[in-house]
Amino acid sequence: MNDRITVFCSVSKSEMETVESWLIPSLMLQKGVSGIELYLVNYTGKNDRLYGGDARRGIVSVHEINKGSPCGFGEAHNYAFATANPSPCFLIVNPDVYMHEYAIHELMNAMDKGGRVAIVEARQLPYEHPKGYDEKTGETPWASGCCILVNSAFFNEVRGFDELFWMYVEDVDLSWRAWLSGYRVLYHPPAAVYHFTGHYFSYNRYRYYTEYFWSARNFIYIMYKYWGRRGMRRGIRILKRLEYAPGYIKEVIASVKEVKRRVDTRSLRGYRRNLGKQRDRIAISDFNVYNKKISNGE
Amino acid sequence: MKDNFVIYILCPDNEGVRKKEVLFAELGLPAPRVRAGTDYYAFINSAIAECPEEYALLCHDDVVVPANIREQVACSIGKADAEFGADNWAFIGNAGIDSLNYRALRFVKDPGEGPLPWTNIRPYPAVHLDGNLLLVNAGNCKKRGFAMPSELTGTYGYDLVLVMESYMKGLVCGIDSALFAIHEGIGDEEACGNGRIEPGLLDYLKKRFINHSFVTLRGLISIDNTIDYLIKIGTDPRKCFYTHWVQPTLAGIYSRKERKKVHLVTVTDGTRDERMRRFLDSVRIAAAIGAGAVDIAVHLILNREDPAVRDRLSAMVAEYNDLPIRIGVAIQQCGRDAELVSAFATMLQDHIDGNECYYWFVRRDDFVMPSIFPYFPQILHQSMVTAGDIQFFNERWDDSGRSVPSLVRRGERLDSRTYCTGLVGKQNMPASGLIYPVRLIKDLLYDENGAISQYDDVFLMRIAFRAAVDTVPFVAAGMCGNLDQDKDDEMKALQESFRQATAVSRFIKAGIMRKIEYDYLNYLHDDMEKARQSIPYQFMQALMKKKWLYSSFEKMKPLAMSALRFFFKIKDRW
Numbered sequence: 001m002n003d004r005i006t007v008f009c010s011v012s013k014s015e016m017e018t019v020e021s022w023l024i025p026s027l028m029l030q031k032g033v034s035g036i037e038l039y040l041v042n043y044t045g046k047n048d049r050l051y052g053g054d055a056r057r058g059i060v061s062v063h064e065i066n067k068g069s070p071c072g073f074g075e076a077h078n079y080a081f082a083t084a085n086p087s088p089c090f091l092i093v094n095p096d097v098y099m100h101e102y103a104i105h106e107l108m109n110a111m112d113k114g115g116r117v118a119i120v121e122a123r124q125l126p127y128e129h130p131k132g133y134d135e136k137t138g139e140t141p142w143a144s145g146c147c148i149l150v151n152s153a154f155f156n157e158v159r160g161f162d163e164l165f166w167m168y169v170e171d172v173d174l175s176w177r178a179w180l181s182g183y184r185v186l187y188h189p190p191a192a193v194y195h196f197t198g199h200y201f202s203y204n205r206y207r208y209y210t211e212y213f214w215s216a217r218n219f220i221y222i223m224y225k226y227w228g229r230r231g232m233r234r235g236i237r238i239l240k241r242l243e244y245a246p247g248y249i250k251e252v253i254a255s256v257k258e259v260k261r262r263v264d265t266r267s268l269r270g271y272r273r274n275l276g277k278q279r280d281r282i283a284i285s286d287f288n289v290y291n292k293k294i295s296n297g298e
Numbered sequence: 299m300k301d302n303f304v305i306y307i308l309c310p311d312n313e314g315v316r317k318k319e320v321l322f323a324e325l326g327l328p329a330p331r332v333r334a335g336t337d338y339y340a341f342i343n344s345a346i347a348e349c350p351e352e353y354a355l356l357c358h359d360d361v362v363v364p365a366n367i368r369e370q371v372a373c374s375i376g377k378a379d380a381e382f383g384a385d386n387w388a389f390i391g392n393a394g395i396d397s398l399n400y401r402a403l404r405f406v407k408d409p410g411e412g413p414l415p416w417t418n419i420r421p422y423p424a425v426h427l428d429g430n431l432l433l434v435n436a437g438n439c440k441k442r443g444f445a446m447p448s449e450l451t452g453t454y455g456y457d458l459v460l461v462m463e464s465y466m467k468g469l470v471c472g473i474d475s476a477l478f479a480i481h482e483g484i485g486d487e488e489a490c491g492n493g494r495i496e497p498g499l500l501d502y503l504k505k506r507f508i509n510h511s512f513v514t515l516r517g518l519i520s521i522d523n524t525i526d527y528l529i530k531i532g533t534d535p536r537k538c539f540y541t542h543w544v545q546p547t548l549a550g551i552y553s554r555k556e557r558k559k560v561h562l563v564t565v566t567d568g569t570r571d572e573r574m575r576r577f578l579d580s581v582r583i584a585a586a587i588g589a590g591a592v593d594i595a596v597h598l599i600l601n602r603e604d605p606a607v608r609d610r611l612s613a614m615v616a617e618y619n620d621l622p623i624r625i626g627v628a629i630q631q632c633g634r635d636a637e638l639v640s641a642f643a644t645m646l647q648d649h650i651d652g653n654e655c656y657y658w659f660v661r662r663d664d665f666v667m668p669s670i671f672p673y674f675p676q677i678l679h680q681s682m683v684t685a686g687d688i689q690f691f692n693e694r695w696d697d698s699g700r701s702v703p704s705l706v707r708r709g710e711r712l713d714s715r716t717y718c719t720g721l722v723g724k725q726n727m728p729a730s731g732l733i734y735p736v737r738l739i740k741d742l743l744y745d746e747n748g749a750i751s752q753y754d755d756v757f758l759m760r761i762a763f764r765a766a767v768d769t770v771p772f773v774a775a776g777m778c779g780n781l782d783q784d785k786d787d788e789m790k791a792l793q794e795s796f797r798q799a800t801a802v803s804r805f806i807k808a809g810i811m812r813k814i815e816y817d818y819l820n821y822l823h824d825d826m827e828k829a830r831q832s833i834p835y836q837f838m839q840a841l842m843k844k845k846w847l848y849s850s851f852e853k854m855k856p857l858a859m860s861a862l863r864f865f866f867k868i869k870d871r872w
Contacts, residue, residue: 022583022586022587100701125702125706126706128706192702194668202669206512207538208508209528245522247524247525251529
């Protein structure tokens with residue numbers, strides 16, 4: 001049986017219902033794991049205590065931590081990592097997932113057997129996240145942060161998530177930095193989680209969601225991060241072809257320009273130099289043609 | 299009978315006022331209070347404020363109400379009270395956009411429209427109402443402090459604003475066929491047709507809501523709204539009209555009604571345990587999601603009498619001791635086709651939970667979609683079968699014994715609105731997508747000989763013909779097929795034809811439909827399909843969307859018909 005595992009989950013008050021009715025009960029039923037340290041990271045920064053249940057629930061020990069200021073997904077998990085110092089790996093999970101009873105066991109097996117594996121991603125059900133992966137090796141260009149097992153040594157080496165993303169797409173960036181650092185990123189279908197994401201089930205079509213805005217904004221930021229100004233211009237052109245209101249696009253571009261001012265461009269040179277070695281993996285899904293043109297200097 | 303209401307009508311001028319008063323008197327209708335003016339916002343406020351009775355009926359000056367309007371209003375009040383609670387609703391109209399499907403529901407005859415509408419058993423919660431005829435619960439409006447905003451005037455957009463203001467006060471609006479009327483006017487076509495948004499209304503929407511679009515009977519109102527709520531999370535005081543005001547108001551109302559119980563029933567022959575576990579996992583998640591919504595019970599029907607299999611099933615069930623699960627044995631063992639009805643027959647024989655519960659039969663290998671459970675208080679109704687969408691998955695299972703397939707490919711999503719096509723000989727109702735009120739289908743279980751139906755197809759066909767079926771836009775269940783199965787299309791088509799032939803022939807024998815009617819409907823179906831594809835039909839459909847163009851066409855029709863006959867060789871007159 002695998003040893004204890006540390007789990008991080010970034011939450012606010014509105015997500016606690018699913019944490020208490022789905023996530024924690026499913027963690028309590030995990031097989032092949034002797035104990036789980038669950039860290040609930042209050043990303044709002046407010047002082048309200050979010051979790052009101054027992055600190056010990058079956059094999060799960062629940063801790064609540066708070067940085068004291070609002071933080072994005074990446075910053076929240078970097079803070080949790082620094083606080084809990086998990087080893088040799090830790091699990092990141094969304095608050096609205098129900099984990100299959102063998103999910104953690106399977107993820108840890110894949111990490112142990114894989115050899116220099118940075119991240120192992122679990123399969124989402126009933127709607128699998130649309131992405132490509134090698135069915136034999138499990139290698140995938142990037143892992144979705146909904147449920148991932150992360151190698152602590154790797155996380156330390158690359159200094160965690162890039163906090164400038166705030167939320168969305170930082171999982172893609174972490175995956176790409178894994179490949180550039182000589183690690184592997186795996187998708188492991190036997191590890192399954194049920195994720196009833198709002199995107200498929202409950203999003204209202206007459207409003208925008210944070211996912212759309214930050215995904216759009218971070219799509220352009222990641223294009224800039226890896227392909228420079230040319231990549232950023234490409235990203236903006238792609239965005240403008242989508243059917244968003246003009247005011248929406250203007251806000252997205254303004255936000256990208258703001259984050260660009262805060263980027264340490266020297267640190268990006270390493271990524272951009274080594275891109276050629278991982279050409280097959282570091283590509284914008286569905287926009288490969290743009291990546292190829294950029295790489296060819298077009 | 300609650301018929302204590304006053305009719306209020308707004309006419310553009312005093313001449314119109316006089317004519318309306320005379321007309322109502324001549325027709326023996328309740329005397330209306332007719333006002334002259336063009337500001338509907340102020341009109342609604344004053345009608346509610348001065349109404350001496352509990353209810354008011356606001357009527358356009360070009361609406362023809364039925365002579366039995368008293369009875370119809372009383373009926374509508376009763377339906378609204380029963381559905382929403384007497385203290386919880388503000389406006390009921392005869393046309394609008396329903397809150398679940400965002401579909402247009404119309405129980406009004408506008409100019410140029412043909413067939414009469416269907417009737418609804420219960421009012422549908424609405425996110426927009428047509429203002430032609432509105433039943434107002436003036437008492438509730440006064441108690442909750444409802445008022446139309448003073449900064450808005452005129453006749454544009456008031457029907458959307460009154461719905462918004464209602465929900466913001468915790469009051470529901472609904473659509474009901476009991477308020478059927480004939481609407482002789484065509485409204486402000488120029489404003490609606492051009493999608494013009496008056497600055498006052500635009501300000502009103504942008505100050506209160508984060509939405510970029512609002513759905514109305516006249517189409518989407520789209521605005522270039524600010525998106526601070528996405529960037530400065532938690533600081534924007536504005537909310538989403540649909541998810542912050544409408545849904546919680548409805549959820550609160552329906553949660554206070556009597557708690558419903560849903561019995562989930564599935565059949566197993568003791569093989570494919572992993573799929574049974576997958577079904578139980580989905581129920582467990584559903585119970586966690588819908589814990590506040592409905593009570594759930596699970597029944598596993600074992601399709602054969604084998605003690606060893608029963609013991610293994612019991613051991614599996616023991617792992618789900620957080621769920622109330624009962625194992626029964628089917629009384630009919632006629633193979634796969636008898637799963638559904640034999641399961642239900644078993645329930646009738648051994649255990650039936652009164653007359654107020656619901657039964658959901660889930661085909662073996664399928665699973666329920668937990669996300670539909672929170673909506674059950676609103677969508678389940680004792681007078682109707684509820685049909686949800688179906689999501690198909692093609693799967694591959696390995697020998698690991700785990701309760702998830704090794705590979706899944708998402709297939710098509712079957713829209714529940716396409717299910718009830720039984721009238722034209724096509725039965726397309728997936729068993730796992732239907733939830734039945736028990737009292738409604740007890741009679742449908744037995745065939746003409748008083749025996750339990752042998753075939754699921756016949757059972758489902760009876761449902762399609764006899765029961766009212768309400769469709770909801772949520773995926774109810776996942777239906778699972780084998781990814782590696784040989785796709786022998788011809789054999790599959792043959793099997794489907796055989797099943798359909800068997801079902802329909804038994805159907806006809808049972809007297810549910812006479813052969814002559816069935817033949818006629820099939821004949822009509824082909825002709826109807828041909829007509830629908832024809833250019834003249836499509837031309838007319840396009841024309842009727844532009845009402846002003848249609849009325850001009852009607853005037854030019856004699857000349858136009860000659861031209862169409864000449865160019866398109868039409869033999870019959872439309």
